[in-house]
Amino acid sequence: MSVTSIMEAAPKLAEEWASQREDRQNRTKADPADYQSLRELGFNLMAVPVEFGGYWEDLSRSGRSLCTVLRMLAKGDPSITLSSSMHQGVLASWRVPSVPEPFNEGFQQQRKEVFSTVADGCWWGTIVSEPGSGGDTGLTRAACIPEEGGSLKFRLSGQKHFGSGSGLTSFMTTRAVPHGETAPDLFFMEVRNHPWDGSTGLKLAAEWRGHGMKSTNSHAFEFTDFPATRIAWPGHQAELMNNNSSLGGISFTSVIMGVIDAAMEYSRERLKANLARGSRLRSLQQVDWTMAEQEAWLIDQAWEGAMRVVDTGTQDRRVMLMCKENVARLSESVLNRLCRIAGGNSYTWYSPLGAWFEDVRALGYLRPPWALAYDNLYNWSVES
Ligand SMILES: Cc1cc2nc3c(=O)[nH]c(=O)nc-3n(C[C@H](O)[C@H](O)[C@H](O)COP(=O)(O)OP(=O)(O)OC[C@H]3O[C@@H](n4cnc5c(N)ncnc54)[C@H](O)[C@@H]3O)c2cc1C
Numbered sequence: 001m002s003v004t005s006i007m008e009a010a011p012k013l014a015e016e017w018a019s020q021r022e023d024r025q026n027r028t029k030a031d032p033a034d035y036q037s038l039r040e041l042g043f044n045l046m047a048v049p050v051e052f053g054g055y056w057e058d059l060s061r062s063g064r065s066l067c068t069v070l071r072m073l074a075k076g077d078p079s080i081t082l083s084s085s086m087h088q089g090v091l092a093s094w095r096v097p098s099v100p101e102p103f104n105e106g107f108q109q110q111r112k113e114v115f116s117t118v119a120d121g122c123w124w125g126t127i128v129s130e131p132g133s134g135g136d137t138g139l140t141r142a143a144c145i146p147e148e149g150g151s152l153k154f155r156l157s158g159q160k161h162f163g164s165g166s167g168l169t170s171f172m173t174t175r176a177v178p179h180g181e182t183a184p185d186l187f188f189m190e191v192r193n194h195p196w197d198g199s200t201g202l203k204l205a206a207e208w209r210g211h212g213m214k215s216t217n218s219h220a221f222e223f224t225d226f227p228a229t230r231i232a233w234p235g236h237q238a239e240l241m242n243n244n245s246s247l248g249g250i251s252f253t254s255v256i257m258g259v260i261d262a263a264m265e266y267s268r269e270r271l272k273a274n275l276a277r278g279s280r281l282r283s284l285q286q287v288d289w290t291m292a293e294q295e296a297w298l299i300d301q302a303w304e305g306a307m308r309v310v311d312t313g314t315q316d317r318r319v320m321l322m323c324k325e326n327v328a329r330l331s332e333s334v335l336n337r338l339c340r341i342a343g344g345n346s347y348t349w350y351s352p353l354g355a356w357f358e359d360v361r362a363l364g365y366l367r368p369p370w371a372l373a374y375d376n377l378y379n380w381s382v383e384s
Pocket residue numbers: 086125126127128129130131132133134135161162163164165210212213216218362365366367369
């Protein structure tokens with residue numbers, strides 16, 4: 001297996017998923033068989049460095065292919081693709097090759113452990129978000145108490161929501177404030193084989209009921225003294241996130257790109273078929289179609305612009321966020337137009353367009369969510 005073979009096989013898997021579209025758009029639960037298909041594709045190893053048996057070389061050589069595969073897969077099923085994108089994102093913290101002494105030895109040991117779980121077939125996810133925080137991890141209230149002996153082993157308590165991939169993942173990263181400290185730090189938890197009734201500290205607080213991204217299993221949980229391991233470079237989660245070639249929001253954006261691709265392709269085919277039958281669009285529909293094409297073109301340019309930065313191997317958070325926010329805004333507009341063109345049927349479950357409309361709406365709420373993203377864009381603008 002190689003990145004080339006993954007990129008060749010991904011469209012075939014997406015086509016298979018697309019052929020089951022009606023069922024997939026209606027399901028409210030993720031199917032573990034899909035994660036198995038992604039494993040067979042080798043997709044779970046795309047975020048794992050080559051030295052640990054994966055395909056990740058560095059941002060300039062691996063970033064675009066990862067985002068392109070997300071875009072391809074989301075054409076078939078955006079929910080499962082979005083859930084799986086969390087795996088690729090959270091492993092980024094351990095892609096940092098080394099940290100300063102005296103932490104490096106422990107960090108190297110942890111990297112080996114983390115990546116060997118992936119080689120063994122485990123999926124990772126993240127459940128950082130907390131109700132009321134507005135996506136601002138600085139407002140984390142979950143707390144962690146160290147276990148006896150002063151190691152990296154802690155017990156975590158707090159409310160968390162939006163844990164995409166729950167039930168499919170073996171490990172989840174999160175943030176919590178360590179006892180006696182003021183800033184939250186990065187932790188990971190082994191969540192497999194734990195019942196969700198609270199008996200071992202993991203209690204399902206609310207099952208995911210998304211209007212879109214319906215089968216992401218983004219459940220809410222209450223943690224009580226749940227075992228958690230701290231990152232082996234304590235107190236430096238910001239540096240790890242900043243310096244780790246994390247693709248962050250652009251990988252979520254790539255998922256939405258796949259939805260736009262699918263929706264435009266679907267609508268274009270129907271439009272052509274209608275024209276061939278002599279059925280013409282009315283004036284408003286002509287405007288909507290022309291505008292949808294313009295907006296889809298802009299969306300593609302924004303993604304390509306972000307990808308070109310990725311290709312250089314540099315980080316430019318402003319470009320990435322500009323891309324994410326523009327795609328979030330324009331993709332809602334595109335789907336709204338496509339629904340209007342298709343008529344009242346698009347408001348029903350007989351058409352895929354209504355579900356896609358809700359799916360693309362997720363992007364604005366994904367990290368950083370709307371208000372936080374606009375704070376950042378505004379502040380960077382006035383500070384520069
Ligand atoms: C499909 C999907 C998948 C996701 N997957 C993950 C994941 O895997 N892991 C993860 O950690 N996160 C995930 N997220 C969460 C996401 O990353 C953000 O963290 C989350 O959406 C941010 O929370 P929020 O701002 O939406 O809501 P909250 O954190 O609940 O904050 C809402 C804010 O709005 C304010 N507010 C609420 N109601 C009102 C009102 N009526 N008037 C005024 N103010 C009000 C609140 O005070 C608060 O400040 C996912 C989100 C989506 C949509």
